[in-house]
Amino acid sequence: MLSFKKDKKPSTAKFKLSYIAMLIVLVLLAISALPNLYPNKSWLHVSSTPHSETQSLPSTKTLVTFLNKQGLEVEQGLDKQSTINVLLNEPTKSAQAQAAIKAQYPNMQVKIVEHATSPTWLQDFGLSPIKLGLDLNGGVLFVLDVDLDKAVDEQLVSAYQQAKSIIIKQKAHGVKAQQTQQGFEINALPNATDKLTPVIEELQSRFANLAVVTSNNGSVKTAKFSYSEQGRSSFDKEVMGQTLTTLRSRIEELGITEAVTQRQGKHRIRIELPGVQDPTEAKRIIGATASLGFYQLKEIDGQTFNMQSGGTIKLDPVPIFTGDHINNANIGRDDWGKPLVQLSLDGQGGDAMSAFSKANIGKPMATVYSEYSQNAKGEVVKKSEVINVANIAQHLSSRFSITNMKSQQAAADLALLLRAGSLTAPVTIVHEQTIGPSLGSENISNGLAALMLGMGITLAFMALWYRRLGLIANVALILNLTSLVGLMSLLPGVVLTLPGIAGLVLTIGMAVDTNVIIFERIKEERRQGRAPYQAIQEGYKQAANTIFDANITTMITALILYGIGYGPVKGFAITLALGLLTSVFTGVYVSKVLSQTLYLKMGKKAGVKAHA
């Protein structure tokens, strides 16, 4: 042991710091990799919905017996005051249990929540296992296409309608709005040009993204309204942002906790719902475009709307307020037992309603329900219907109800949509995928088996071919895998997918490359008659260049793949890129330290000459 220390002395100061740094990095990554030994378990959280008034939670015992009776054996049931937490024997059946509970207790909220099972000290550090992609976890994937063109058209039409009503309100005689191909224009006769400016200003304050070009056409002054490229792109951004927010809150309303909702490309939205097994409910709610608006009746110059009960009615095109101002909505029943939706408005909506109803007691108000749907040709069209017209009996405040709902389901859906907000642009589902939980776990076990076999073959080969140096390479390889798993668990946004596992296996096969290049170099240097220590030094030095070159090209392709790939392919690119980093780290730096200290010095101590 003494001689060991003696040998180390000359270069101690130089090496110690980098040794320690390397050790710290390795230990930290290894600790981050630890939680992966404790996979998450999905629990069911049952609570009463905040929107229902009178529904008490069943006792834990009742719930457990109910589930057991359904053939869903409960491993653990915990009573947590306002919620009951249940763990099933087979957590993959959680979705089934969720559906069963929902059917039995319609007013309960059932969520599937992942619970960490790792020791608390790991959780205290904020460490968690690698997130699994849908192909490994099971779940539903939607890719939605947001019809931005349609939204722009709608916006232009609405601006045109409002322009007309502004003109009437401002009593701007001689000013006329007219629809054109690109948008609409407002013409002012020579004697009314001074009345044009306030109309334009008012309109621009309502539609900030609209571009206006004024020109004189003979004696007529014309203001053309359309979307400039810039205005269009900021409008698109707004719509996409709003759609994302709305979809997120809708998914939340559905009780799905770990959903991933993100923008994909220019006009797509990708929604991943892990753990969900039946896409129909999610589909109905996510794709729904229903919105509400409250309008004043207007016999002259009004816009014609269809009545649900048949016939048409003329309404003021500018709503008193829209569904955006609704804070909360619940379902209920009226005196005759028909379903209705109770609304409560936010401050702005409440004020509008209060002011309007005060001035219009005894006059009617119409509720318009609009929805996008596809016609026979597959085109998206907006369908607006007046669902009821009621006389304002008294001064209304921020709470009132909408009656005349078709069914309980329609009322419940409308209430949910009003709570979560409406979509400004119609969406269509362009990609839908459901992966069963059994397929997901099968994918995991297959992937792990492939990893084990690939790793086993590589380790065995290296140990047989390079003997002692091979052991160093193998230690480096295992450290590589640990570091890679640690890094993947540590970085947010990294998701492991099935191709990602393939990337992991591939990394293992390729990682030995660095060591092979180095060891072949060392052998060559030995053949040229260098001493073992120098041969190793020289081998690592010479090989560094080649290794750098070889890895950077793979890195380039991995980065490009990451940049444009989606879902599973992105997972592959991430593992590939991170794997390159860790394999250079362990293959070059760590194994250099290992071979210098362990191989040479231990070899000397034992009196054996290093031979490679």
Added chain:
Amino acid sequence: MLNYFLKGEKGTRLRFMGMLLSAILVLLSVFTLTQKGLNFGLDFTGGYLTEFTTSQSVELKELQSFIAKNHNGEFELTAQGNSHFQLREAPSASTTSTTANSLDWQSAVTQNDDINAQVLSSAYIGSQVGDELFDQGCLAMFAAMIAVMIYLAVRFEWRLAVGSVVALVHDLILVLGLFSLLQIEFNLTVLASLLAIIGYSLNDSIIVGDRVRELLRVQSNNVLSPATIINNAIKSTLTRTLITSGTTLATVASVWLLAGAPLQGFAIALFTGIVVGTFSSICIAATLPELLGLSAKNYEVKVDAHTQTLLDMP
């Protein structure tokens, strides 16, 4: 070119024979690609894909006729295992709705007591999305090739760079040719593996090229012919090339064997890519520069002391 076959060392002759073989294989691949095309998967064509298992093993033909009775459109049924099937339907042209035009076959197979199917996964991809994915994939391949070419042009002498890029294109064409010949489904993960092949094919070529460059610099006195230098470079890197390709092939093979159907195409593409990549790194990446007139002089003139140190920086 003929005298390369007649004279020269054994190694040189082998290399040129290999190059000839590669040329023939590329022609064959291009031929099958133009004749048969690729069997594009759901990712690119759009449509519906349903994967299900049956409780007991069912004959494909029986199941086929059973489903045909309950299905009013066209479909394609393939067996993934004894009791594991995949059903593919074309996207319906008229509507873009996500429910397949004939869902009744699903309830028929799940409710039939003899078949008792259980749906494992289902997917719908709009045809427009498929087209976009294809464009994007092509863009990715293109971007990767250009980026890599720029890198090589900066890092290497142009003859070596051209050799590596030609080898890379060769590898991609051969893999595509195999997929066309065997009509293996070409999906998004296969596309990802093609991009990985770009990386790995270059890996081999670069290591040989690196060594050629190094030897050219050392023996700049022009004693040895370029052919001999290239042969020596290949000899000294051959063990490494074989070992690395071997371990990578072993891991890819274990993915092929164990990781199941979803990664089958991916593993096949990578496996072929690595085999032809190893071959082309020797027969094309190292041989083409010789034809283009690579000699020690290129390095004598071009590399002065300053750029030398720059090049050697990791």
